[in-house]
Amino acid sequence: MQSIICDQPNSLSQVERERPECSAGEALVRIRRIGICGTDLHAFSGRQPYFSYPRILGHELGGEIAGLGSGISNLALGDQVTVIPYLECGTCIACRAGKPNCCTALQVIGVHCDGGMQEYIVHPADHLIKAEGLSLDELALVECMAIGAHAVRRAGVQAGEDVLVVGAGPIGYGIMQFCRIAGARVIALDIDDQRLKFSRDKGGADVIVLADGENTQQLIRDVTGGNGAAAVFDATGSPQSMTQAFEFIAHGGRYILVSIVDAHISFYDPDFHKRETTLLSSRNATREDFAWVLQCLAEKKLDLQPLITHRCSFGRFVEKFVNWATPGSGIIKGIIEV
């Protein structure tokens, strides 16, 4: 079978490897669609901290069951599945508390260990979710949407609240969608006019705000009746933006950091305190979030097609990806068809 390996930053190659065999409790998945996200772009360009090479990327995966190890009753050959790429230990303090998404020994396939940029993978059957009736593209994008669903669930977004989503990329899109589904009024903030227009026209944002340096706080006040937003989500991964957004929170509000950045984030305590701010991080997603995404897709509450701006075949990906990873490519979400 064919695999695409990121040997070192800025270098991908397609190689022939032996098809893996599944053991008890594992399934062989024929990969059909691979979503490309910021993690892959950063890993490729060498900007992903704590990343080691060589690595097979790919953690947004849709496929079909092509083989089953012993002891599996929830799946059959030919089933269409989405992949939970997070492999937790099951025994640490977080796992015991029902939070495998922040397991102390978490391995995410395509990040900490080899992922799905290959024709077949072997994966634990209990980390595959059968999802009939969805398109292959949708199956591949469930994980990306589950990140947003988890953040919105953690934030406890209520109908009628003003929520501010800072960063209008794919993760921001997911956050906006689940805030909209929760009945909130969605404000999108970004430095990129095109992404804001996309958020307004396709992403369900009620209001868009183009960031304007020091004036941005006033712009956010203007669109929130002077209050700021009850929930502010960061999906930028920019330390400057993450720091500034403390100013956009309403009194009594919460701030949810979804993107991770390799930097210190600080705040001025009196401003933080006077609001009685609730500060949350949000990491990955749990199977409850995957289930909610699948339900929203099945009920047609969520449309993922507008996200897909780039597409190519597995065989052409090595030559195409350099362009996708170039700043200015306009990529929101790329899909590889296998």
Ligand SMILES: [Zn+2]
């Ligand atoms: Zn991703």
Ligand SMILES: [Zn+2]
């Ligand atoms: Zn654990």
